[in-house]
Amino acid sequence: MLAIFGFLLVIGLQALSVSAQTVSRWCDSWTNVCFQRFYDASIDTGWGYLFPSTPRTEFIGIFTAPVGVGWVGTSLGGGMRSNPLLLAWVNGQTPLISVRSTAQYAPPSPITGPRVTILGSSGANATHQRIVYRCENCTTWSGGTGGINQNGNHMFGYATHANIKPSPPNSATAGIQRHTLANQFSLNTVDARSTTYDAQLTLLVNTPPLVPGGPPIIITTSSSSSTSTTPITQTSTSTSTAPGPTQSLYGQCGGLGWSGPTQCPVGAVCRAANNFFHQCVPA
């Protein structure tokens, strides 16, 4: 008995010594896209960011949370007031996101200017919801902190409601309940950069939604052409007949259900990013 308690005590102390909140590089095992991510283990919720290697006016973001969480949000300027606030949730299987703002500590209203688009792999399975989005015209604004520092540490804000969905939950601009948890974290946006930002954007656009039972099993990431066991019709391409249509760099060249071009341009190879999306990437 004493031994069991001693064991539990050691585990408890170890758990205490590890912070529940971290900012680190996190690679999504489904799409293989890597984000710089703030993760709060106590609520199993993450806020990830991916920036182009040369600063532009956009970034890609991801929210992951248990399926019952009401909504998840980020302030692009850290504090709540006068900065763009992105609010997202999954209603059933449908992901929703909007950009809002408020000058007061009051419910924020939808705004125009920043443009958010839901990307593939968003949705919900039995346990989790995830919203992957592209945010364009999102790095500067008037008021608040005025913009995102894309060259070093930047304060983002985060907020969530533990269990109440916005009402009505099928409207992206629905009224929300006040957050049950909110704070800020510092994230180095240089660490969040990717030299293959555009390729990853295309990959994410083409990844199917998360559904119950998903995400699907990944077959491969490292082979050059289609070596998977998926029923793609052109696996034996070593004939000398005229080549088929050529896909453009970063375009799709294969994957389950794909019937478009499977040839990549000179200097590029077709690489499986996941079962559903094979992409022309530089050789």
Ligand SMILES: *[C@@H]1O[C@H](CO)[C@@H](O)[C@H](O)[C@H]1NC(C)=O
């Ligand atoms: C970008 O957003 C700002 C507000 O932050 C807005 O004034 C401007 O019109 C937007 N630009 C475009 C091209 O949408």
Ligand SMILES: *[C@@H]1O[C@H](CO)[C@@H](O)[C@H](O)[C@H]1NC(C)=O
């Ligand atoms: C549900 O999705 C989450 C997030 O993508 C994933 O971590 C988890 O393994 C999935 N659960 C099941 C049962 O597929």
